[in-house]
């Protein structure tokens with residue numbers, strides 16, 4: 001387990017909780033909080049605190065997700081990823097963009113081996129290694145009759161989107177990524193460790 005992962009808050013089973021995961025306290029009714037400012041226009045906010053309450057695995061905190069994406073912070077351990085290091089994105093095969101923040105290589109390898117969801121998906125999980133990435137905005141444009149959120153992607157800072165839609169997440173588009181399946185990458189890394 002990478003050192004910075006070992007320092008993360010844990011769930012009741014003792015498992016470290018990745019930094020991008022939402023937490024719920026007992027008095028939180030789960031409602032979505034929308035606010036607005038000059039920088040982002042309409043956007044979703046959240047006041048959850050890692051380590052307080054119960055983590056919701058599979059659900060990202062929009063505030064930390066955006067912070068990690070913008071600042072090149074690791075979605076698992078929350079620490080910055082040096083500009084000379086490759087970032088790792090984990091997702092489906094040939095994903096054009098990623099909703100989960102970049103990861104350190106060690107943190108990605110750890111997550112692929114211990115996260116039940118990633119482990120179960122096996123070959124269907126792909127890693128994309130890249131030196132850099134660009135961002136687009138994932139905004140909520142409305143609600144369907146069935147109550148589903150309608151979403152659209154916009155360029156970062158799009159002046160019209162700021163008024164029409166509510167920013168939830170940034171999506172990362174890796175530059176010239178090298179892709180391979182999760183198991184293949186983990187196996188290759190194990191071999192190359194002297």
Ligand SMILES: [Zn+2]
Nearest residue numbers: 046047048061
């Ligand atoms: Zn939150």
Ligand SMILES: [Zn+2]
Nearest residue numbers: 074077104107
């Ligand atoms: Zn990390």
